[in-house]
Amino acid sequence: MSPYDQNHDYVSDYVDQWNQSVKRSKAGMIILGIALIIVGLTAAFAPYSMYGVIQGIVAAVLIVHGVSQVVTYFQTPEFFRAGTVLASGILNAVLGVLFLLLPATFTAGTLVFLLSFLLIMTGIERLTFSRQMSYYGISTSSMGGAMGVLNIILGVVFLFTPLMTSVVLSYLIAAYLIVAGITLIAEGIAIKKIER
Numbered sequence: 001m002s003p004y005d006q007n008h009d010y011v012s013d014y015v016d017q018w019n020q021s022v023k024r025s026k027a028g029m030i031i032l033g034i035a036l037i038i039v040g041l042t043a044a045f046a047p048y049s050m051y052g053v054i055q056g057i058v059a060a061v062l063i064v065h066g067v068s069q070v071v072t073y074f075q076t077p078e079f080f081r082a083g084t085v086l087a088s089g090i091l092n093a094v095l096g097v098l099f100l101l102l103p104a105t106f107t108a109g110t111l112v113f114l115l116s117f118l119l120i121m122t123g124i125e126r127l128t129f130s131r132q133m134s135y136y137g138i139s140t141s142s143m144g145g146a147m148g149v150l151n152i153i154l155g156v157v158f159l160f161t162p163l164m165t166s167v168v169l170s171y172l173i174a175a176y177l178i179v180a181g182i183t184l185i186a187e188g189i190a191i192k193k194i195e196r
Contacts, residue, residue: 010077010079010080014076014077014080015194017075017076018193019193019194022192022193025188026188028068028188029187029188029191030184030185030188032184033181033182033184033185033186033188034185035061036178036180036181036184037177037178037181039058040175040177040180041178043173044171044174044175044178056099056100058096058177059096059097059098059099059100060096061096062093062095062096062099063092063093063096064096065092065180066088066089066090066092066093066094066096067089069085069086069089070089070090070093073085073089080132082129082132087121088121091114091118091121092118094114098114112158113159115155116155116158118155119151119152119154119155119158119176120152120156121155122148123147123150123151123152123153124148124152126144126147126148127144127148127149127152129144129148130143130144130148143183143186143187143190144183147179147183150179158172
């Protein structure tokens, strides 16, 4: 991390970078949100014989989402970076790789714990992002905060009920993907340039 320079306007730096990428971010968030909802609905309603296909699609979406979070972390100016974005991105990518490589019987128990930590980290990241957006007067901050709290609560519930959670894992993953997709679409629609 670079040393703090009191003569540098870090806020203007962040605002300029935000405004340059807002259109691309808006489209990306909405498209990814729709993809997450479609995959979540497919996972919820597909017969068990389709589990392998669903597992591959979910893995691909989680890997792409995780990589995009890691890239976003490194593209954000240093003084506005949230370590939870990087951690959440890494956990999403790891969860996707586990889905892709390991058989379902082995991953069911492990994935419950990983999904718990992922939900908690995503919840913390949502709360942090919501706080940043409320600072700039962007209207989705309350929805992002609510989704952050919901993610943390679900993560804690999954962590303390692993046996029950592993039984209904596919439905939990479907619910997670649908909620994440709805949140991304809502934030993508409301995202706007920061006026100064």
